[in-house]
Amino acid sequence: QLLRAGKDRLGYTVLNPSSFNLKRPGSNQHPVIPTRIYLSLINVTGDLLGQLYQGIGTYESFIAAFADEHYALNLHTQKCLGLGGKRNYRPDMPQALMEHGLSEVFTNEFACPFKRDLQTVLLKMQYLAKTIIHLYTGMRDQEVMRMTYNCLSQETVRPTVKDEHGVVRDQPQSVSVLTVYVFSTTTKFTGYKKEAAWLAPGEVVQAIEICQAICRGLAKLYKVELDDECPLFLNPSILGYYRKNTEVIVTGFRSKRLQLNALQALTIQSEDLVELAQSDPCRDFYSDHKFVIGNPWTLNSHQFRRALAFYGSSSGFLSLPTVRAQFKQMTIQMARYYSNGFDSLRTIFGYFDNEKGQFVLPKDHFAFDFQMAMPMSVANQLIAELLFSEEPLFGGTGSFMQKQAQRVEAGEIHIEEVRADTERRVKSGAISYRPTLLGGCTKVGRCDSFMLGDYTECLSCEGAIIKPEKVNVAIEDASEELSCYAVDSGEYQIVKGDIDRLSAFKARLIDIVESEE
Incomplete structure (x- = not known):
């Protein structure tokens, strides 16, 4: 239509877009910081x-003192400038820092x-x-x-x-x-x-x-x-x-x-590359010159955005025991304000749009990245911990993931298909993930047994992921606790019942699989 209007009427020449290569060059997504x-x-x-x-x-008074252009110059320079004798000399930098109480800071x-x-x-x-x-x-x-x-x-x-x-x-x-x-x-x-x-x-x-x-x-x-x-x-x-x-x-x-x-000084190590490979199996980090072992990790501002969305959203499901206490507190705040109550969040962190007549969030606000990262982080955690797990898995979801891992290893399905399907199920609310005493749980919503501490109910739950090592640890801990109670006490009977259920599950499923291997 513009071509029909012509250059004389438009005032400019209309160019044919097919004459230009408008395709963007290929690029990789910012990696999650290990x-x-x-x-x-x-x-x-x-x-x-x-x-x-x-x-x-x-800081304010220290910096303001430099309104005097001779302030903090070394004494030799001040002598050369002829400032009028020692009584007119200004303090040099070490003395200026000391006078302002900043020697330990600088x-x-x-x-x-x-x-x-x-x-x-x-x-x-x-x-x-x-x-x-x-x-x-x-x-x-x-x-x-x-x-x-x-x-x-x-x-x-x-x-x-x-x-x-x-x-x-x-x-x-x-x-x-x-x-x-x-x-x-x-x-x-x-x-x-x-x-x-x-x-x-x-x-x-x-x-x-x-x-x-x-x-x-x-x-x-x-x-x-x-x-x-x-x-x-x-x-x-x-x-x-x-x-x-x-x-x-x-x-x-x-x-x-x-x-x-x-x-x-934060250099890349071999375990970092393993984690990067698990986070993005389609990308070859080992051949990328940016991720050579021993080199410093290259930082840019957008990496922080993606890493915070990933780890922050994960904190609602998983524990990072070595994270600083301040960071744990911060991610709880994020889960509260960026994940829940999204309608009320708009009025606090958004701005009033006169055109729409309501509070809205900017399209590039971090809250959207955080919300989108939650299903991705859960899917990545499920795949990293379960599909790449060397020990056999039991329970409803655990057995399913074990079969999926075997199919991936046999080449029947690709890891990308599993990842996409897992992300879709998490996003739709079909599964979730949180760690438990015996492994993990993919059940969505409230769990009364989890809230009451009845962890042995996981043994018969369809959403449970049971790890043999954690079952053995639970039996050992319960047996040690049992010795603290009198035989005729209620506590003894409860803990004894837990040990019996755990031992029966171990003998019926775990021991048989281990003996076959």
Whole structure:
């Protein structure tokens, strides 16, 4: 139709799209960060965050002192400048750090022996804060860089609950959120700016507070107001040699000088490659030059988003015993706010759309990634733990998975088919997964026996996955517990019944299979 209208009427020439190669080049999805490296990232960044948080009260005054262009210069340079005698000498950098109580903060990774190093060190501090925000929120790079100084706030998600007599039964519950500008358009293609928010765990709050303290000091040098237009990651380039011509801009983090040595020390090991191969069987990680054993794990902001969605959603079903306590708490918060009550979540973490007349979430909000990652994480866990399990599996689902593993090994079906079918069943709500004392459970919904601690009911449940090793451990533990009770006590009879049921199951099924092998 445009060609018929002609160039004279349109004012431009219409080109034939068939003349161009519009196909996107092939690319791989960002890999999930292996568990060992991911947990190390949490630990390392947590330790560095604790180091920087010690100076939260003095960053502002320390940075503001550099309004004096001679401040923190070494004494030799000050003598050469002729500042008018010793009484006019300013403290050098080690003395300046000591006077502000920052000597223990600006050490090791953030060592700053000379004034010329301060700009780079502050950039590293901002880079660490940015990494922590990505690690714990799943925000995209441009979303983090759009944050302003006043981005942190408290939102009430549950008001005070009182009974009919006015007595407070439940205290109000609030969460810390990060406010970020999102850009949208109306049907008239006029752009407008709205705000959206992300859940901010304790580590993110501390990282934001460090950035705010640095920003306050830099704002005094730039002589700008700390309003909603002031960027949180204010560029410390004003501390450089060409400070008079410096513009108020947002920090850029592309320089390799900002890479933290502690993160570069996280190298790839053989078990990481095994885990990567299980997470994506269609991809050859062993031949990829980016994943060579002994090389540092290459980080980018989007990896954190996918890893957080994967591990965060998994935390609702599985336990990661070596995860820091703070991370466990954070994933519980995520499961609560990103998985359940999605309608109420929109009013807290979304923005009001004038066109629709309601609260909506931005299409790229992390909550959607988290929700989508839940069936994928469950499917991956089922496949990794069960199809690749070296020990035989029993129980309703366990026997089925054992047969599937045998079919995969025999070449009757492909692992991709099993993965797709498992993801589909999890997404439709047909199966779930959680660890149990005897193995695992794929039953969907409430389980009264699980809640009451009657774990032997798993032996006859269709959704159970029974592992021989765990049955043996359960028998040993129960036998040890039995010796603590009197023979005629009720506790003795209950534990004795559990041992009998476990032993009967073991003799009837497990021992027979093991003897055949």
